[in-house]
Amino acid sequence: AGNTEKQWSLADFEIGRPLGKGKFGRVYLAREAKSKYIVALKVIFKEQIEKYKIHHQLRREMEIQTSLRHPNILRLFGWFHDNERIFLILEYAHGGELYGVLKQNGHLTEQQAATYIASLSQALAYCHGKCVIHRDIKPENLLLDHEGRLKIADFGWSVQSSNKRKTMCGTLDYLAPEMVENRDHDYAVDNWTLGILCYEFLYGNPPFEAESQKDTFKRILKIDLSFPLTPNVSEEAKNLISQLLVKDPSKRLSIEKIMQHPWIVKNADPKGV
Numbered sequence: 001a002g003n004t005e006k007q008w009s010l011a012d013f014e015i016g017r018p019l020g021k022g023k024f025g026r027v028y029l030a031r032e033a034k035s036k037y038i039v040a041l042k043v044i045f046k047e048q049i050e051k052y053k054i055h056h057q058l059r060r061e062m063e064i065q066t067s068l069r070h071p072n073i074l075r076l077f078g079w080f081h082d083n084e085r086i087f088l089i090l091e092y093a094h095g096g097e098l099y100g101v102l103k104q105n106g107h108l109t110e111q112q113a114a115t116y117i118a119s120l121s122q123a124l125a126y127c128h129g130k131c132v133i134h135r136d137i138k139p140e141n142l143l144l145d146h147e148g149r150l151k152i153a154d155f156g157w158s159v160q161s162s163n164k165r166k167t168m169c170g171t172l173d174y175l176a177p178e179m180v181e182n183r184d185h186d187y188a189v190d191n192w193t194l195g196i197l198c199y200e201f202l203y204g205n206p207p208f209e210a211e212s213q214k215d216t217f218k219r220i221l222k223i224d225l226s227f228p229l230t231p232n233v234s235e236e237a238k239n240l241i242s243q244l245l246v247k248d249p250s251k252r253l254s255i256e257k258i259m260q261h262p263w264i265v266k267n268a269d270p271k272g273v
């Protein structure tokens with residue numbers, strides 16, 4: 001049967017301008033020579049992979065992102081390598097980083113914020129359904145397509161959850177209580193992050209920002225959450241944020257409940273999701 005996947009090489013692409021640089025390499029605009037199809041080419045140097053010991057993380061990112069198909073998740077079409085570099089062939093997000101839009105405008109409107117939170121919730125519901133936890137959702141990892149639709153990129157920190165959902169695995173008879181208790185909550189890290197992002201979209205900075213990392217950790221552990229008087233944010237938005245930034249993972253609003261929250265129902269633009 002052989003591998004039906006085409007073996008790509010650098011010769012198949014015309015390289016355009018750099019789009020930006022990540023920690024382990026750069027991202028370039030590129031065009032597949034025959035089809036003229038526009039992609040983003042993420043170049044990672046093998047010596048960096050050795051140096052930072054990120055083989056497994058990179059392999060996981062590639063396996064996970066290749067397997068995910070969702071309108072709000074950036075596609076990984078394939079990959080290839082030469083002696084020094086690994087190349088990821090990624091979907092090009094024409095609108096660039098959401099982070100840029102956020103910093104440009106200072107903060108987003110309630111409609112924009114609710115639309116992005118609804119998109120993220122749908123993408124996460126899809127990921128969690130496939131036992132994938134992203135764990136590193138932040139504005140830098142969020143891109144926009146030509147219609148301003150949100151795309152989650154960079155699954156470098158995601159994990160294939162070891163705790164298969166109750167429905168997906170064998171007998172629970174032999175599980176210790178803490179295992180049964182935690183099984184459904186390791187996904188809740190992403191729900192917490194939705195609360196952080198919703199706050200940042202509406203106020204322009206994350207809720208537990210502090211001078212030092214130590215102080216940020218203290219504020220997180222205390223759930224030291226306060227809402228500035230400006231910009232003016234609706235009570236429903238604050239209500240959603242307060243139901244996500246909850247210490248006990250089992251008490252955080254579920255993805256389904258987020259989608260049904262009055263603030264989302266009222267403000268999210270179904271076309272933008």
Ligand SMILES: Clc1cnc2c(Nc3ccc(N4CCOCC4)cc3)nc(-c3cccnc3)cn12
Nearest residue numbers: 019020021027040090091092093094095096097
């Ligand atoms: Cl992966 C991937 C797919 N598409 C992109 C992309 N696309 C993109 C489009 C447009 C503009 N603009 C720059 C301002 O003027 C408007 C257009 C920037 C990035 N950027 C990055 C990236 C990565 C790191 C830093 N910064 C950007 C990664 N990408």
